[in-house]
Amino acid sequence: MMEATWLDLGPITQIEPGMAATLPVIGGDEIAVFHTMRGEFYALVNKCPHRQGPLSQGIVHGDSVTCPLHNWRISLKSGQVLGDDEGCVPTIPLKIDCGRIYLLRESVVGQKAA
Amino acid sequence: MNAPATFDSARPAREKLVVIGNGMAGCRAVEEILERDRERFDVVIFGAEPRVNYNRIMLSPVLAGEKTFDEIVLNTAEWYTENAIELIAGDPVDHIDRERKTVVSRSGRVEPYDKLLIATGSDPFIIPVPGRDLPGVVTFRDLDDVDKMLAAADLGGNAVVIGGGLLGLEAAHGLSLRGMNVTVIHLMPTLMERQLDEAAGWLLKQELERRGQTILTGADTEEIVGKDGHVDAVRLKDGREIPADIVVMAVGIRPATRLAKTGGLECERGILVDDHMVTSDPDVVAVGECVQHRGQCYGLVAPLWEMCRALADHLTERKLDGSGGYQGSVTSTKLKVSGIDVFSAGDFSGGGEGEDIVMRDAARGVYKRLVLKENRIVGAVLYGDTADGNWYFDLLRKEEDISDMREGLIFGQAFALGGGALADSNAAVAALSDDAEICGCNGVSKGKVVDTILAGACSLDAVRSQCKASASCGSCTGLVESLLALTLGDEVQAGASTMCKCTSFGHDDVRRLILEKELKAIPQVMQELHWTTPDGCASCRPALNYYLLCAWPGEYEDDQKSRFVNERLHANIQKDGTYSVVPRMWGGITNPRELRAIADVVEKFDARMVKVTGGQRLDIFGIRKEDLPAVWADLNAAGMVSGHAYGKSLRTVKTCVGSEWCRFGTQDSTGLGVKLEQMSWGSWMPHKFKMAVSGCPRNCAEATIKDFGVVCVDSGYELHIGGNGGIKVRATDLLCKVATEEEALETCAAFIQLYREDAHYLERTAPWLERKGLEWIKAQMFDGLDAVRQLAARFRHSQKFMQDDPWAKRAAGERRDLHSHLATVVPAGMEYA
Ligand SMILES: Cc1cc2nc3c(=O)[nH]c(=O)nc-3n(C[C@H](O)[C@H](O)[C@H](O)COP(=O)(O)OP(=O)(O)OC[C@H]3O[C@@H](n4cnc5c(N)ncnc54)[C@H](O)[C@@H]3O)c2cc1C
Numbered sequence: 047m048m049e050a051t052w053l054d055l056g057p058i059t060q061i062e063p064g065m066a067a068t069l070p071v072i073g074g075d076e077i078a079v080f081h082t083m084r085g086e087f088y089a090l091v092n093k094c095p096h097r098q099g100p101l102s103q104g105i106v107h108g109d110s111v112t113c114p115l116h117n118w119r120i121s122l123k124s125g126q127v128l129g130d131d132e133g134c135v136p137t138i139p140l141k142i143d144c145g146r147i148y149l150l151r152e153s154v155v156g157q158k159a160a
Numbered sequence: 161m162n163a164p165a166t167f168d169s170a171r172p173a174r175e176k177l178v179v180i181g182n183g184m185a186g187c188r189a190v191e192e193i194l195e196r197d198r199e200r201f202d203v204v205i206f207g208a209e210p211r212v213n214y215n216r217i218m219l220s221p222v223l224a225g226e227k228t229f230d231e232i233v234l235n236t237a238e239w240y241t242e243n244a245i246e247l248i249a250g251d252p253v254d255h256i257d258r259e260r261k262t263v264v265s266r267s268g269r270v271e272p273y274d275k276l277l278i279a280t281g282s283d284p285f286i287i288p289v290p291g292r293d294l295p296g297v298v299t300f301r302d303l304d305d306v307d308k309m310l311a312a313a314d315l316g317g318n319a320v321v322i323g324g325g326l327l328g329l330e331a332a333h334g335l336s337l338r339g340m341n342v343t344v345i346h347l348m349p350t351l352m353e354r355q356l357d358e359a360a361g362w363l364l365k366q367e368l369e370r371r372g373q374t375i376l377t378g379a380d381t382e383e384i385v386g387k388d389g390h391v392d393a394v395r396l397k398d399g400r401e402i403p404a405d406i407v408v409m410a411v412g413i414r415p416a417t418r419l420a421k422t423g424g425l426e427c428e429r430g431i432l433v434d435d436h437m438v439t440s441d442p443d444v445v446a447v448g449e450c451v452q453h454r455g456q457c458y459g460l461v462a463p464l465w466e467m468c469r470a471l472a473d474h475l476t477e478r479k480l481d482g483s484g485g486y487q488g489s490v491t492s493t494k495l496k497v498s499g500i501d502v503f504s505a506g507d508f509s510g511g512g513e514g515e516d517i518v519m520r521d522a523a524r525g526v527y528k529r530l531v532l533k534e535n536r537i538v539g540a541v542l543y544g545d546t547a548d549g550n551w552y553f554d555l556l557r558k559e560e561d562i563s564d565m566r567e568g569l570i571f572g573q574a575f576a577l578g579g580g581a582l583a584d585s586n587a588a589v590a591a592l593s594d595d596a597e598i599c600g601c602n603g604v605s606k607g608k609v610v611d612t613i614l615a616g617a618c619s620l621d622a623v624r625s626q627c628k629a630s631a632s633c634g635s636c637t638g639l640v641e642s643l644l645a646l647t648l649g650d651e652v653q654a655g656a657s658t659m660c661k662c663t664s665f666g667h668d669d670v671r672r673l674i675l676e677k678e679l680k681a682i683p684q685v686m687q688e689l690h691w692t693t694p695d696g697c698a699s700c701r702p703a704l705n706y707y708l709l710c711a712w713p714g715e716y717e718d719d720q721k722s723r724f725v726n727e728r729l730h731a732n733i734q735k736d737g738t739y740s741v742v743p744r745m746w747g748g749i750t751n752p753r754e755l756r757a758i759a760d761v762v763e764k765f766d767a768r769m770v771k772v773t774g775g776q777r778l779d780i781f782g783i784r785k786e787d788l789p790a791v792w793a794d795l796n797a798a799g800m801v802s803g804h805a806y807g808k809s810l811r812t813v814k815t816c817v818g819s820e821w822c823r824f825g826t827q828d829s830t831g832l833g834v835k836l837e838q839m840s841w842g843s844w845m846p847h848k849f850k851m852a853v854s855g856c857p858r859n860c861a862e863a864t865i866k867d868f869g870v871v872c873v874d875s876g877y878e879l880h881i882g883g884n885g886g887i888k889v890r891a892t893d894l895l896c897k898v899a900t901e902e903e904a905l906e907t908c909a910a911f912i913q914l915y916r917e918d919a920h921y922l923e924r925t926a927p928w929l930e931r932k933g934l935e936w937i938k939a940q941m942f943d944g945l946d947a948v949r950q951l952a953a954r955f956r957h958s959q960k961f962m963q964d965d966p967w968a969k970r971a972a973g974e975r976r977d978l979h980s981h982l983a984t985v986v987p988a989g990m991e992y993a
């Protein structure tokens with residue numbers, strides 16, 4: 047069942063393209079949900095691999111985000127750090143259905159075990 | 161045919177195939193089946209619409225008056241008769257009984273089946289707003305909808321289309337051609353955001369507006385307002401009301417799964433099917449927009465053809481194309497609005513691991529973007545010139561390696577396949593004749609450019625300034641660079657650095673061109689100046705946002721997504737992700753009421769530290785982003801506004817106590833500081849800007865390490881510029897001395913404006929002054945008779961729009977989305993942990 051596997055975060059209109067919204071997880075890492083200028087959605091752990099900068103507050107361009115603290119560039123698709131720096135941010139499977147955002151429940155709540 | 165003689169006569173009876181849905185997929189499936197085996201099934205088709213099957217996608221040209229219904233019919237009444245197909249039109253199926261293997265229609269007709277084909281298509285999505293059921297609110301799905309729109313258009317008046325996607329824009333186009341006054345309401349900031357990127361969406365919007373449509377993006381419908389039992393207007397969440405005689409709802413479609421669901425078939429978004437289009441019941445198959453295959457639902461016709469072939473192969477057990485079932489489709493879209501060419505295919509979210517090739521030709525209104533990954537095209541967006549759309553789409557679908565033609569790929573098939581000579585861009589330029597035009601904007605020939613280079617212009621900048629080639633839109637930059645390389649070989653000098661890797665222009669050029677060409681939006685600058693990326697990067701977006709803000713005060717709308725986090729949230733982000741808040745204390749003066757409010761905030765929101773800053777005010781540390789609006793509301797209530805400690809803007813004006821209290825004081829330095837701060841707070845600048853006023857040359861306020869510093873003396877005020885603290889301390893230079901406070905204020909306003917209009921983004925006054933020279937600055941301000949007054953007047957004009965406390969707006973609820981979380985997840989079981 048969809049309800050069990052996927053976590054409904056509500057309508058996509060909550061996030062303007064080029065912006066991100068946050069989803070705190072009690073007992074886990076906060077998640078950032080990004081809406082790119084091109085209209086695509088991605089979810090990542092809201093923590094830069096450099097020094098834990100909140101990626102949700104970075105500038106979104108193409109399908110990457112630039113961390114607000116020291117300008118590392120992170121791919122929203124893969125979570126991979128781009129350019130000369132190295133590292134990776136965990137990504138959370140996300141789908142859009144009938145204009146609503148869904149995250150894979152097990153990836154959201156299972157973070158801690160992983 | 162060389163098929164063996166059939167055993168038809170030996171067959172006990174033909175199997176009965178019942179089709180639900182007399183639409184594009186249903187009928188195509190029947191055609192494919194007949195083509196493989198004419199004898200296998202007795203076919204009955206139920207259709208909800210009271211007519212034969214027609215080409216649904218051509219409803220748009222019918223609405224626009226470019227086609228008639230007869231011209232778009234796909235299967236005539238004769239086709240049904242000739243193939244012995246029973247069509248039950250105008251009587252929709254209400255129920256499927258899989259136990260008894262029958263379907264029941266609305267009129268009560270019961271039809272048994274051996275095989276059942278569901279092809280019910282999609283239902284238009286209706287947004288759940290009040291007034292959605294009013295007469296005059298229509299969708300755009302079938303001929304009846306078109307007839308309703310045509311009837312409304314006959315009476316003329318206002319049409320509102322909700323939804324700026326493919327369907328909505330085609331409806332808007334048709335209604336506009338039919339003489340209606342059309343407004344398109346689109347929730348997202350970009351039209352057709354699922355197919356287009358920001359750049360192409362912007363061009364499309366411009367063109368539609370030029371044609372007289374009103375396009376409201378970022379507009380959320382609150383209610384459809386009725387009057388006398390008919391639709392009368394559409395009200396938006398921001399309060400605007402748009403008059404409407406007809407409202408077309410075109411916000412999207414949903415697979416029509418009701419029948420399948422009540423019939424007990426497995427459905428998610430659509431009816432689940434396997435590669436042979438078989439549902440969870442082996443005797444029930446489904447095709448078209450109503451199905452979900454490998455997680456995918458489609459809203460275009462191309463996938464239907466492939467689905468229908470796979471289905472027919474399976475049902476007749478004959479494989480015409482020998483495929484192993486349906487494998488899913490890659491789709492492309494084109495907008496059917498005459499005179500506007502838009503094409504999009506694949507995945508072009510770009511950036512990241514993909515690599516973009518962008519070509520812009522502002523003069524022809526062309527924008528092309530290809531996204532490559534591992535030498536293959538994975539996405540394409542074309543605007544204005546879609547001639548090569550199909551070629552790109554073909555390369556994309558076949559996943560062809562394009563490394564051999566990469567250089568010329570973006571120029572299209574003819575060019576890319578034009579052979580070796582052309583593939584090397586330098587060789588291509590070398591082959592041009594001397595009178596070939598290089599720069600279309602300024603009419604400069606190849607010969608002229610080469611002469612200019614030979615006469616000593618060794619860099620792109622030098623060529624631009626000496627013969628104007630590539631100095632306007634930059635689309636010929638590549639050609640000029642080739643000519644430099646061909647003419648000078650290794651002696652080409654790197655020019656002044658460009659703004660960032662997205663453009664060949666430097667900051668000065670971009671600022672100049674914004675004014676010259678009257679560019680007023682970020683996507684417009686990127687298009688007109690031939691940006692090489694679709695939506696810029698984290699360094700050019702904020703810079704362009706500032707340049708536009710500075711060039712068009714009151715006109716340009718600040719783009720929040722092009723702002724660094726501190727300016728977006730009007731607070732300073734700290735290393736732990738919390739924020740610090742600094743309210744303004746005019747000239748460093750405070751009072752018990754303000755201090756009490758600050759103390760209350762610190763306790764109420766559990767701020768971990770309060771610090772007296774070097775700028776003579778208090779900084780409250782450790783505020784969470786969701787608490788910011790409440791903190792600001794409390795500070796506002798005590799009369800305090802944003803201190804912009806977070807901005808590329810005026811920070812503080814530090815003062816000493818001056819003649820009011822100090823025995824050395826020569827002037828009222830505190831009073832002047834307050835006036836300076838009140839004049840200039842809220843203004844956005846290339847970088848942060850700090851001021852100070854000292855009451856005598858002892859200079860307790862450290863005015864000589866500020867961007868603008870005043871040192872009071874007996875005879876008046878010494879005005880100093882270009883100082884800063886920081887890693888590399890720089891003391892100020894003396895700009896001038898004035899006699900009165902008014903002159904000091906006026907000169908300060910003029911200096912700030914000169915800095916705002918000339919400096920590069922993120923260049924503080926100190927490096928700016930060193931780059932331009934003190935003499936240049938003095939000349940700009942004092943050589944012209946009236947220069948100071950004019951600069952100051954421009955500053956004051958711009959301030960009219962800037963001195964609007966951002967905190968108050970946020971505290972009142974503006975952009976709540978930036979401060980709130982989507983939700984909070986509490987994992988099951990956590991409560992007990
Ligand atoms: C205005 C417009 C323009 C379009 N332009 C394009 C385009 O340019 N390119 C493109 O690729 N696609 C376009 N499309 C989409 C394209 O038309 C659809 O993808 C295609 O028609 C889907 O075929 P289908 O058979 O699945 O659904 P449909 O063609 O909608 O057929 C379904 C039929 O089933 C009937 N039905 C539903 N329920 C029942 C029931 N219970 N009993 C009996 N009958 C039932 C419906 O009345 C309908 O006639 C456009 C669509 C519209 C509306």
Ligand code: HEM
Nearest residue numbers: 732742773774775776777805811812814850884885886887
């Ligand atoms: C992200 C980086 C920085 C942050 C968050 C930051 C923040 C601040 C804050 C909040 C203040 C208090 C100012 C006020 O009252 O408005 C301040 C003061 C100051 N900052 Fe920074 N700053 C940063 C970088 C710099 C840099 C790069 C320089 C040097 C060029 C600098 C030089 C100063 C100086 C000299 C003061 C004292 C100002 C005065 O005495 O008026 N800061 N800074």
Ligand code: SF4
Nearest residue numbers: 816822855856859860
């Ligand atoms: S700068 Fe001069 S006037 Fe101001 S406090 Fe110091 S000594 Fe007094």
Ligand code: FES
Nearest residue numbers: 094096097099113
């Ligand atoms: S924390 Fe993200 S770049 Fe440093």
